[in-house]
Amino acid sequence: MEAERIAEVIARAQQRDPGAFDALIEAYSDRLYGYFYRLTGRRDDADDLLQDLFVRLVRRIGEYQHDGRFDAWLFRIATNLVRDRVRRARRARTTALDQDEGDEEAGLLARLPDPSAEDPGELAPRSEQVDRLQGAIERLSAGEREVIVLRHFSQMSFREIADVMGTPLGTALARAHRGLSRLRELMNDEEARES
Amino acid sequence: MNQDLRQLENEVEAMLATWSDSLDVLPPPGTWECLGVAVRRELNEVWLDDQASPTPDSATLARIRQAVRTELNRVSNGWAGTFRRWRVRLPVAAAAAIVIGMVLLHQAGWPGSRPTSNTADRDSRSYALSVDPLTLFVEAANNVWAGDPLTAAIDTDLESLEEGLGRARTANDGVQDALDDIDERIDDLFESGPIDVLGRLENTQAGAVG
Numbered sequence: 150m151e152a153e154r155i156a157e158v159i160a161r162a163q164q165r166d167p168g169a170f171d172a173l174i175e176a177y178s179d180r181l182y183g184y185f186y187r188l189t190g191r192r193d194d195a196d197d198l199l200q201d202l203f204v205r206l207v208r209r210i211g212e213y214q215h216d217g218r219f220d221a222w223l224f225r226i227a228t229n230l231v232r233d234r235v236r237r238a239r240r241a242r243t244t245a246l247d248q249d250e251g252d253e254e255a256g257l258l259a260r261l262p263d264p265s266a267e268d269p270g271e272l273a274p275r276s277e278q279v280d281r282l283q284g285a286i287e288r289l290s291a292g293e294r295e296v297i298v299l300r301h302f303s304q305m306s307f308r309e310i311a312d313v314m315g316t317p318l319g320t321a322l323a324r325a326h327r328g329l330s331r332l333r334e335l336m337n338d339e340e341a342r343e344s
Numbered sequence: 345m346n347q348d349l350r351q352l353e354n355e356v357e358a359m360l361a362t363w364s365d366s367l368d369v370l371p372p373p374g375t376w377e378c379l380g381v382a383v384r385r386e387l388n389e390v391w392l393d394d395q396a397s398p399t400p401d402s403a404t405l406a407r408i409r410q411a412v413r414t415e416l417n418r419v420s421n422g423w424a425g426t427f428r429r430w431r432v433r434l435p436v437a438a439a440a441a442i443v444i445g446m447v448l449l450h451q452a453g454w455p456g457s458r459p460t461s462n463t464a465d466r467d468s469r470s471y472a473l474s475v476d477p478l479t480l481f482v483e484a485a486n487n488v489w490a491g492d493p494l495t496a497a498i499d500t501d502l503e504s505l506e507e508g509l510g511r512a513r514t515a516n517d518g519v520q521d522a523l524d525d526i527d528e529r530i531d532d533l534f535e536s537g538p539i540d541v542l543g544r545l546e547n548t549q550a551g552a553v554g
Contacts, residue, residue: 165420170412178405183397192398199400200408207415282395301392326381329388337346 162210184302188231224303285335293328356383448477
């Protein structure tokens with residue numbers, strides 16, 4: 150969606166025009182869904198997060214002051230939603246382990262990757278079929294994964310990404326470089342193994 | 345290194361070679377290396393863009409549109425409902441506050457007519473019950489006055505002004521004391537003076553006759 154149209158749609162959304170929200174859903178749902186899916190690795194979690202995001206957008210659109218960086222603002226909310234969900238999942242997992250009960254939600258959410266963890270090996274194997282790229286993304290460290298996915302789907306600058314992640318610019322750049330190289334290597338290894 | 349990664353390195357080298365041919369002076373090796381890193385990352389990003397990503401299905405999008413409409417209604421009703429409720433409640437609350445205020449004023453009288461108490465060692469609830477509302481109000485105002493940085497600064501200024509006035513008053517008192525002293529001496533002089541003067545005149549006259 151071009152800049153002028155976005156500004157017009159946002160202004161209408163701020164007047165609580167349902168049509169404007171439909172236009173925003175149309176324009177952003179693919180990229181946001183991809184972002185959520187690549188970070189959580191699950192379609193049902195991506196569905197829920199996408200819905201949560203647009204519902205939250207209804208409440209918060211009035212706070213947005215249009216400066217041409219709507220994408221960055223939106224993906225910042227998306228990043229916080231994922232982080233909240235991961236935190237809740239970890240709490241649910243801890244509670245479930247403490248109570249020694251097979252809480253279904255805890256079981257599902259326990260598989261979410263933890264963006265704060267640097268160890269890529271702590272993910273539990275998933276039963277559902279995932280594409281090869283997703284498998285490779287999940288083998289990256291959490292920091293690398295978040296930078297790459299945020300950059301890919303939000304098209305934010307590295308400075309904005311560093312700001313969202315609370316890291317220095319050099320760290321964000323280094324993670325992006327290292328993570329992308331590793332991702333491509335992992336994909337190639339996978340291909341080589343299959344062939 | 346497999347074919348894809350070899351191809352990537354070839355692309356990086358080819359791109360750097362193109363630039364190097366167009367430059368009159370080559371940058372230092374460190375800069376060249378950084379440029380290679382940036383080019384490699386850029387090419388990797390292009391590669392990632394070519395990878396397909398899942399998209400939401402139509403049922404999910406329909407559910408989201410519905411949720412958004414529900415939320416829009418909820419938010420709109422929330423505001424309208426709140427406004428409607430307050431439109432009725434506000435005048436009633438204002439009238440009630442005026443009546444309560446008048447009753448309290450009637451019961452309490454004016455400040456200064458009742459002794460104030462030290463609240464430091466008392467239970468606040470029993471204290472609030474034992475003291476009339478106006479005294480509580482004055483104390484609360486004093487607390488606010490003491491607690492607020494702006495009023496505290498004004499308070500300090502007033503204190504120093506008062507101190508200065510006190511010092512001036514003390515100096516003034518000294519001058520007044522001196523003036524009183526002089527006044528007293530003049531009075532003394534006039535009270536005893538004429539007798540001595542007459543005595544001295546008599547002595548002088550007697551000496552002249554004798």
